[in-house]
Amino acid sequence: MQKLRLGMVGGGMGAFIGAVHRIAARIDDQYELVCGVFSSSAENSRASGLMLGLSPDRVYSSYQELFEKESQLPEDQRAQVISIVTPNHLHYEPARQALESGFHVILDKPMTFSLQEAKDLANAASASGRLFCLTHTYTGYPMVKEARQIVQEGRLGRIRKIYVEYPQGWLSGFEEGSGNKQASWRTNPDQSGAAGAMGDIGTHAFNLAEYVSGLEVTKLCADINIVVEGRKLDDDGAVLLKFANGASGVLMASQVAAGEENNIKIRVYGEKGGLNGSKVMQTASC
Structure with missing residues (x-):
C-alpha cells in the first residue's frame, strides 16, 4: 500500500x-x-x-x-x-x-x-x-488500549469508581509575561478559548476516563481556579463526575503543579478488580 x-x-x-x-x-x-x-x-x-x-x-x-x-x-x-x-x-x-x-x-x-x-x-x-x-493523543498508547480491553472483557466487573488526573507545572509562574510563545497563546482567551488548563489538558483526562471505561459522563460539578496572579484563564481545577451506569469519578487538571511535566494517570475500579495506571498507563494490573 x-x-x-x-x-x-x-x-x-x-x-x-x-x-x-x-x-x-x-x-x-x-x-x-x-x-x-x-x-x-x-x-x-x-x-x-x-x-x-x-x-x-x-x-x-x-x-x-x-x-x-x-x-x-x-x-x-x-x-x-x-x-x-x-x-x-x-x-x-x-x-x-x-x-x-x-x-x-x-x-x-x-x-x-x-x-x-x-x-x-x-x-x-x-x-x-x-x-x-x-x-486525543493518549488513546494511541498500547497500555491505554490494553486497559480499555481489560474493561471491555468484563475482568473488572461493573465499574464503580474512576480517578483521572493530569498535573503539569510549566505555568507555575507568569510565563506569558516573559515572552514564552506557548504560554502567550494558551493563556489568551482570544486564541485559546473560554478554558485554560481544563481546555488544554483537562480534555485529555476527560477523554481518557471515557475511553478506558467505555462509559459516558452524564453529570459534572467543577471547581475552576486561576492560581497565578494576572492570568486570564484557569490554570487549575477539579471536577466531580457521574457516569451513565451510576459510577462516580474525580478529575483533576493543573498546570501549576510545580515539578510535574505530563504525569497523566488513571485508576478504574470495578466489582471484581481495579486498574491502577501511572505515567500514561505504564503499569496495569487486575
Missing part, C-alpha cells in the same frame, strides 16, 4: 505540537509529508518547509493557497490528508475549507473555538464525504 500524502497547516519552527505529529506519522509509517503552510509568516513557513526537506513549490504562504494549488495537482501527486496543528482559534476555518476542497482532515483537539463552530464543522464533514479525525 502506498503511503498517504500528508499536508500540514501550522507546526513550523518554534511550534510545539507539529513536530510531535510529524514524529507520530513517521513512526506509524503510513504517511509522507509532501506539503504545508507552517506559519502565518510566509518567510517562516518557507524556512520550516525547506528545513523539513520539502520542495519549495509545495511550501505555501497561507492555507488558502495550499488548498487551491494542491487541488490543481494531478490526483496521484496532490495531498490527500491535511493535518491541522494551529492554535485553537485557527482550527475551524482551515478544517472547513480543507473538507470543502476535498481533503481528509486530522485536527488536533479542541475541535473548534465554540460549540456552534463544532456543529457547523460536523455538518461540513458530513457533506464532504471525507474523513474527519479529531486527535
Whole structure:
C-alpha cells in the first residue's frame, strides 16, 4: 500500500505540537509529508518547509493557497490528508475549507473555538464525504488500549469508581509575561478559548476516563481556579463526575503543579478488580 500524502497547516519552527505529529506519522509509517503552510509568516513557513526537506513549490504562504494549488495537482501527486496543528482559534476555518476542497482532515483537539463552530464543522464533514479525525493523543498508547480491553472483557466487573488526573507545572509562574510563545497563546482567551488548563489538558483526562471505561459522563460539578496572579484563564481545577451506569469519578487538571511535566494517570475500579495506571498507563494490573 502506498503511503498517504500528508499536508500540514501550522507546526513550523518554534511550534510545539507539529513536530510531535510529524514524529507520530513517521513512526506509524503510513504517511509522507509532501506539503504545508507552517506559519502565518510566509518567510517562516518557507524556512520550516525547506528545513523539513520539502520542495519549495509545495511550501505555501497561507492555507488558502495550499488548498487551491494542491487541488490543481494531478490526483496521484496532490495531498490527500491535511493535518491541522494551529492554535485553537485557527482550527475551524482551515478544517472547513480543507473538507470543502476535498481533503481528509486530522485536527488536533479542541475541535473548534465554540460549540456552534463544532456543529457547523460536523455538518461540513458530513457533506464532504471525507474523513474527519479529531486527535486525543493518549488513546494511541498500547497500555491505554490494553486497559480499555481489560474493561471491555468484563475482568473488572461493573465499574464503580474512576480517578483521572493530569498535573503539569510549566505555568507555575507568569510565563506569558516573559515572552514564552506557548504560554502567550494558551493563556489568551482570544486564541485559546473560554478554558485554560481544563481546555488544554483537562480534555485529555476527560477523554481518557471515557475511553478506558467505555462509559459516558452524564453529570459534572467543577471547581475552576486561576492560581497565578494576572492570568486570564484557569490554570487549575477539579471536577466531580457521574457516569451513565451510576459510577462516580474525580478529575483533576493543573498546570501549576510545580515539578510535574505530563504525569497523566488513571485508576478504574470495578466489582471484581481495579486498574491502577501511572505515567500514561505504564503499569496495569487486575
